[in-house]
Amino acid sequence: MSNAPRTLFEKVWSAHEVVPETPDTPAVLYVDLHLTHEVTSPQAFAMLKDRGLKVRRPDRTFATMDHATPTDRAQIFGGVPIRMESAAKQIAMLERNCAEFGIELLKLRDDQRGIVHIIGPELGLTQPGRTIVCGDSHTSTHGAFGALAFGIGTTEVGHVFATQCLLQRKPKTFAVNVEGAFGPGVTAKDLILAIINAVGVSGGTGSVFEYRGSAIRALSMEERMTVCNMSIEAGARAGMIAPDETTFAYLKGRPRAPQGADWDRAVERWRTLVTDPGASFDREVSIDASKLRPMITYGTNPGMSVGIDEAIPASGDAVYAKALEYMGLSPGQTMLGQPVQVVFLGSCTNGRISDLRAAARVLKGRRVASGVHFLVVPGSQQVKREAEAEGLDRVFIEAGADWRESGCSMCLGMNGDTVGKGAYCVSTSNRNFEGRQGVGARTLLASPITAAASAVQGRVADPREYL
Amino acid sequence: MDPIKTLRSRTVVMPRTNIDTDQIIPGRFLTTTTKEGLGAQLFADWRYDAAGAPIPDFVLNRPESQGCAILVAGRNVGCGSSREHAPWALYDWGFRAVVSTEIADIFRNNSLKNGLLPVIVDEETHGWLVANPGAEITIDLESTTLRLPTGRTATFPVEAFARYCLLNGIDETGYLLGQDAKIAAFEARHVA
Helix, strand or coil: CCCCCHHHHHHHCCCEEEEECCCCCCCEEEEEEECCCCCCCCCHHHHHHHHCCCCCCCCEEEEECCCCCCCCCCHCCCCCCCCCHHHHHHHHHHHEEEEHHHHHCCCCCCCCECCCHHCCCCCCCCCCCCEEEECCCCHHHHHHCEEEEEEHHHHHHHHHHHHEEEECCCCCEEEEEEECCCCCCCCHHHHHHHHHHHCCCCCCEEEEEEECCCHHHHHCHHHHHHHHHHHHHHCCEEEEEEECCHHHHHHHCCCCCCCCCHHHHHHHHHCCCCCCCCCCCCCCEEEHHHHHHCCCEECCCCCCCEEECCEECCCCCCCHHHHHHHHHHCCCCCCCCEECEEEEECCCHCCEEEEEEEHHHHHHHCCCCCCCCEEECCCEEEHEEEEEEEEHHHHHHHHHECCCCCEEEEEECCCCCCCCCCEEEEEEECCCCCCCCCCCEEEECCCCCHHHHHHHHCEEEEEHCCC | CCCCCEEEEEEEEEEECEEEHHHHHHHHHHHCCCCCCCCCCCCHHHHEECCCEECCCCHHCCCCCCCCCCCCCCCCEEEEEEEEEEHHHHHCCCCCCCCCEECCCCHHHHHHHCCCCECCCHHHHHHHHCCCCCEEEEEEEECEECCCCCCEECCCCCCCHHHHHHHCCCHHHHHHCCCCHHHHHHHHHHCC
């Protein structure tokens, strides 16, 4: 057994089995890093208090605030109280809970604060071979480093607080093989939208993806994060990419990454985190990257996408018809040219510096179309500072965009950053569910360059016109 | 947590596929810091109009749905966000089981931890349930079977340990705390 070829997932899984699973009991799986935030933790802290428990490993727990936080400067730095009272209460509660249980917290004004899935990698907390969990389904993002990372519910947040472990059944393995080079205007976002379209929104249920192949190896770390981020939108709880030189170069020198001799030892260990030749997967799918085109969604789940210049398909399905009715779109129609009122650039999917750079390249010297609200929300305060140092903020502001502080913002509209009823929003986020971005909002998921091009034209635009 | 053994109830049917947790409980209600009271916001955007008045023909607002404990939903119910507020809201409204042909992973886990039984059945059984809304059915966790009024039964899969905990009203936190010595030994040898 020990000599049998193993997948990357199997290596990381077995290295964290405190107790292996049996037919009667799930595995007790050790968690190396527990990320937490204001929205899915209060009831878990309450459980600890009710039962008189401590956080077992505060040193393996790290907190930030991102989901309900305001993005306008005045409410964070200007002394203006947080407008949404329930959000203010939740934020204050996280501060009290972290102080009481000895957990390191990035507070609202902290210059390292940001979206939990942006700051983990940025600080070097996210490392190959680690098990990483968070009460948020987009925890799959961290799998880009060869970590086993997945979202959990609040009861499980409590389990990890109390024991640093989870009860888990071993998932199945699913290889997503991507070969070939991207054509012009095609990005990591278009790739993952195409994968979700191919696999289906529940195709990955019960599985952990491993993204493999030449097209994946060629991606930067930030692009890999975009891909792994949306694994959950195909039903997979986690998506992984084997670490390589790109991974090590990204992590080297980050404040929470190993340093000096520890770094060399870590890299040596991380190099073993690859799927062995001959290892088999429960399922496989292959995607030809060279055939992809810029993608956009037209429906109410992330699998409902088309090439930007393709027609919306027809279907006799009643649920499909209902989705199109909600979206105010018709089969046969092409998304290109669809008028939009809002554009959102940001989120844990596409809120990193390379995303802002790509959008700014499209926007430079151009104006946001009149009547369009273009909201730009960096994924972290560090991304924001970096963008400002490069002058990207000027590009956005001069074009007429709204430049904000970091947070989840309009991805889920919890903090009041919402799209109006019936309005169309080209969004670089991850979910186009009904009402996700506000009651009645119509979300069109796309890449940062498609978003920027659409902001310029005031309608869904082909980013290839701006390359 | 109260043990669950047998559940007998009429069904509420929502045949839509891919009912995501944003529909079950929209994001703007997640600033709560407790588990209670979310039933009032369950399916809020489908259930209430812009003025906050109940939409009469939405299934949860119909008189015959009141008191029902079993929700029959289309394929892939509970997809999307990991928010445990979704099972909390369903439970608070009065549901004790969700039946579908496919249930998303995180929602399924979260439900099991909150006394809301996720029941996956075959297409034929599901088709009958969808065609017969309000039918009185029995779900037996001991034998993991769902019984239709026609006499037809379908077995459903439940993770063995979760079933044991539900049948006995045991919560998993206690079990994990009982692994302390093994966890400590693991920590002593673990590198990462």
